[in-house]
Amino acid sequence: MSVVAFAILAALVLVSGAGVLVKRNPIHAALFLVVNLASVAGLFLTLRAEFLAMAQVIVYAGAIAVLFVFAIMVLIPGKEETGPDPLRGQRVMAVPLVMIFLLLVALVLRSSVLRQPGPDVPVPGGVEEVGRLLFTDYLFPFEVTSVLLLVAIVGVLALARRKVGTE
Amino acid sequence: MVPASWYVALSAALFSMGVLGVLIRRDPLVIFMSIELMLNAANLALVAFGQRHGTAEGQALVFFVMCVAAAEVAVGLAIIVAIFRVRRRLSVDELNLMRW
Numbered sequence: 180m181s182v183v184a185f186a187i188l189a190a191l192v193l194v195s196g197a198g199v200l201v202k203r204n205p206i207h208a209a210l211f212l213v214v215n216l217a218s219v220a221g222l223f224l225t226l227r228a229e230f231l232a233m234a235q236v237i238v239y240a241g242a243i244a245v246l247f248v249f250a251i252m253v254l255i256p257g258k259e260e261t262g263p264d265p266l267r268g269q270r271v272m273a274v275p276l277v278m279i280f281l282l283l284v285a286l287v288l289r290s291s292v293l294r295q296p297g298p299d300v301p302v303p304g305g306v307e308e309v310g311r312l313l314f315t316d317y318l319f320p321f322e323v324t325s326v327l328l329l330v331a332i333v334g335v336l337a338l339a340r341r342k343v344g345t346e
Numbered sequence: 347m348v349p350a351s352w353y354v355a356l357s358a359a360l361f362s363m364g365v366l367g368v369l370i371r372r373d374p375l376v377i378f379m380s381i382e383l384m385l386n387a388a389n390l391a392l393v394a395f396g397q398r399h400g401t402a403e404g405q406a407l408v409f410f411v412m413c414v415a416a417a418e419v420a421v422g423l424a425i426i427v428a429i430f431r432v433r434r435r436l437s438v439d440e441l442n443l444m445r446w
Contacts, residue, residue, distance in 0.1 A: 181347060181348055182348055185348045185352065185353075189352075189356050192356060192360060193356075193359060193360075193363075196359075196360055196363040196364075196383055197363065199363070199367060199376070199379050199380065199383060200363055200366060200367050200370070200371075200380070205373055205375045205376055205379075208375075208376050208379055209375075209379065212379045212382060212383075215360075215383065215386070216382075216386065219360075219386050219389070219390060222353070222356075222390060223390075223393060225348070226353070226393050226394060226397050227397070228393050228397075228405050228408075230405070231389075231393065231405050231408055231409070234409070234412060235389075235412070238412050238415075238416055239382070239386070239412070239415075242416065243382065243415070243416060243419050246419055246420065246423055247375065247378070247379065247419075247423070250375060250423045250426065250427065251375060253427060253430075254375070254426070254427065254430050254436060266439055269369060270369065270370050273365075273366055273369035273370050274366070276369075277362045277365055277366050277369075280358075280362060280365070281358060281359070281362055284354075284355070284358040285355075288351050288354060288355055288358075302396070302397060302400055302401060302402050303402070308402040308405075309402055309405050309406055309409065312402055312403060312405075312406040313406055313409065316403075316406075317406050317410075320410060321410075324410060324413045327413060327414065327417050328413060328416070328417055330417070331416075331417035331418075331420050331421055332420075334421050334424070335420045335421055335424040338421070338424035338425060338427075338428050339424045339427060339428065
């Protein structure tokens with residue numbers, strides 16, 4: 180059962196990831212990204228990480244996807260990949276280098292540690308377990324996260340603000 | 347249970363797609379989406395390794411990665427919009443002002 184779910188979700192992840200890569204129109208790429216993020220949320224569910232699956236849908240497939248679509252709406256898409264390519268060498272080298280990376284990962288995956296089955300009872304990943312960790316062992320990083328988000332808000336406002344008198 | 351190595355293999359494939367997107371595409375928006383793909387691949391690997399070790403600590407780390415990703419996307423898109431206001435075109439190849 181879990182193998183079937185994994186296979187379906189993995190196929191969705193790979194197909195939608197390829198869609199983000201090959202689609203010329205950024206809005207299509209954004210929609211493929213939503214499918215990809217939702218499939219990863221499903222994979223989190225198969226790993227018994229219920230809290231993260233919900234957070235993934237809300238934060239990524241909700242907020243971040245909307246942010247992308249807004250940015251595409253504000254900008255004018257579809258002007259990409261015209262004219263001469265000044266970085267042709269980089270684009271030609273990209274595929275073989277990624278293949279080398281995948282080969283290295285395949286070598287690592289052959290190690291026996293990962294092949295052994297995990298614990299019989301999977302760890303519960305609900306709000307209770309993650310919340311306890313966040314508010315005990317990871318309390319300080321959790322508080323730093325709030326500062327980071329505040330800095331991001333202020334930075335975005337400073338960047339996106341139109342200067343009075345210049346426009 | 348599906349073995350952890352399957353999840354790690356899928357995560358590696360997803361990460362490679364993100365790397366390819368960053369290297370090949372020229373639209374900064376699509377490059378940002380590819381960075382999201384890479385962050386997601388890392389999240390998937392973290393959760394898989396956490397389950398393999400029998401702790402929920404990997405999931406706590408993924409929570410922080412999500413926060414950083416949200417902040418990064420907001421700031422990055424604001425930078426792209428600011429660049430677009432000045433240049434009226436979007437191509438990362440033309441943004442070589444700070445190149446040595």
